Amino acid sequence: MILVDLLVGAFSSLALPPVYCLPALAIGLLYLYRCTQDSPGWRQLALHAFLFGLGYHTAALSWLTNAILTRAHEFWWAVPIAAPGCAVILAPFIMVPVLLSRMVPAGVPRMALLAALWTLADMGRVFIFTGFPWNPTGSVLEFPGRLGDLMIQPAAFIGVDGLTLVVTLAGLLVWHGKKLRRLLAILAVAWLGGSWFCLSHPRLEKTINPAVALLQGNVQERDILSHEGAVEAFRLYLRLTNEGVAQARELAPDRSVVYLWPESGFPGLLDEEEAARRLIAQAADGAWGMVGSDRRDDRERFYNSIMALDESGQIRAIYDKSTLVPFGEYQPRFIPFNLLPAQLTPGKGVTTWSLPSLGAVDPLVCYEIIFSGQVAAHPRPSWIANVTNDAWFGNSAGPRQHLATLRMRAVEEGLPVVQAANMGITAAYDGAGHELGRLSWGKPGTLVLALPAPHRPTVFSRYGRAVPLYLSVGVAILAVFLGYRRREIIKG
Incomplete structure (x- = not known):
């Protein structure tokens, strides 16, 4: 049975980006539900659910091995344990909801309680270290193209x-008789119809956003470890900057132009390199830009940053990445020995820049875009810019899963969101999550577009995660009440 638990969990992860096999998740949920019925005791049920979660998250995060292999000479020992190690930490977030759902009778009450607790556990993953809400279950609805646009509008x-609550509840109830399947089909049609109406009647602000040139150099990590490689990468991004700015001005002559370099796009400490900033300004020909670069302060602490450069190459604002990647950019304090050669310092938090040419923009670095409800500061920006270097992930599911979070943040906040990635995937979405363009993995070039206006503030942008929290708690209370009523009826 151990092998079966692992395999069913791994199979269920096929519902996540970039495969989107929804029946796989429904089958996995049915398997867990049947375990709550068939397991003779709590220990056996806990083991089934833990192993299911271990298989699910190991398969979903298998791309982590690619990140280790980029520095295999240092971290060769972590290659076989990277994905399973994370899965061991995440598996209890599936195990606990399954165990607690057994408190109510089988049937609709147990299914509803399992869906509600699954959602609450998913939300709780933000409290692991600096948080790890990667691959939320609701992302299974982000199908490519127009169908995905419709599915994620709610x-x-x-x-x-x-969306996680809806998906898990539907994935369980679909197995509970023909009447419920008919009801779910009707609700699905209503869901799509309402989404179509929202897409057809957007409520836009009057803000005019800039034209952007998103740069993707396709520079591999090993190519910038030497001085010659770093110089060549810098020259490449200078050329892309010049080409991108020229294309943006031709595309939108009545708008300001902004260029974006990816995370660590500058292979050094840009704030300490005045000559390099002058060369960037010369290549940009009067345009403003946002450049990813490391920096250090007067206490020799290092940061992963974005710097706003004006037309003369002067730094007008600096944003330091505030949410760091556990085991990648910092080491949790409870580990008594050093795993990382160096650690970064977190910044002060998400902020809104209001600068000439850039307008009101929230700069984010890589990992920060995955945090639902935490990407838009106050005052509200008119667009969000994310810079990343997904070269660590390789040409795997990792960059696609990362990109899915970008699309979801656009819908949640009603804001255009763009991403400049070193090797890909560079892309842009409007405030409804509709893709405006992309550069595929491993393709050097520039993505140039005129950013659309932001949508008016969404319900989620006003109230944040309190909305799904109250919904999930409400469903859990209803499930417990229905379970109590069923017990009373059986006793009577």
Whole structure:
């Protein structure tokens, strides 16, 4: 049975980006539900659910091995344990909801309680270390193209966690008789119809956003470890900057132009390299830009940053990444020995820049875009810019799963969101999550577009994760009440 638990969990992860095999998740949920019925005791049920979660998250995060292999000479010992190690930490977030759902009688009450607790556990993953809400279950609805646009529109009201509640509840109830399947089909049609109406009647602000040139150099990590490689990468991004700015001005001559370099796009400490900033300004020909670069302060602490450069190459603002990647950019304090050669310092938190040419923009670095309800500061920006270097992930599911979070944040906040990635995937979405363009993995070039206006504030942007939290708690209370009523009826 151990092998079966692992395999069913791994199979269920096929519902996540980039495969989107929804029946796999429904089968996995049915398996867990049947375990709550068939397991003779709590220990056996806990083991089934833990092993299911271990298989699920190991398969979903298998791309982590690619990140280790980029520095295999240092971390060769972590290659076989990277994904399973994370899965061991995440598996209890499946095990606990399954165990607690057994408190109510089988049938609709137990299914509803399992869906509600699954959602609450998914939401709780933000409290692991600096948080790890990667692959929320609601992301299974982010199909490519127009169908995905329709499926995820309710995230503007209930967020990705609300989608998780809907998906898990539907994935369980679909097995509970023909009447419920008919009801779910009717609700699905209503869901799509409401989404179509929202897409057809957007409520836009009057803000005029800039034209952007998103740069993707396709520079591999090993190519910038030497001085010659770093110089060549810098020259490449200078050329892309010059080409991108020229294309943006031709595309939107009446708008300001902004260029974006990816995370650590500058292979050094840009704030300490005045000559390099002058060369960037010369290549940009009067345009403003946002450049990813490391920096250090006067206490020799290092940061992963974005710097806003004006037309002369002067730094007008600096944003330091505030949410760091556990075991990647910092080491949790409870580990008594050093795993990382160096650690970064977190910044002060998400902020809104209001600068000439850039307008009102929230700069984010890589990992920060995955945090639902935490990407838009106050005052509200008119667009969000994310810079990343997904070269660590390889050409795997990792960059696609990362990109899915970008799309979901656009819908939740009603804001255009763009991403400049070193090796890919560079992309842009409007405030409804509709893709405006992309550069595929491993393709150097520039993505140039005129950013659309932001949508008016969404329900989710106003109230955040409180919306799915209250929904999930409400469903859990209803499930317990229905379970109590069923017990009373059976006793009577």
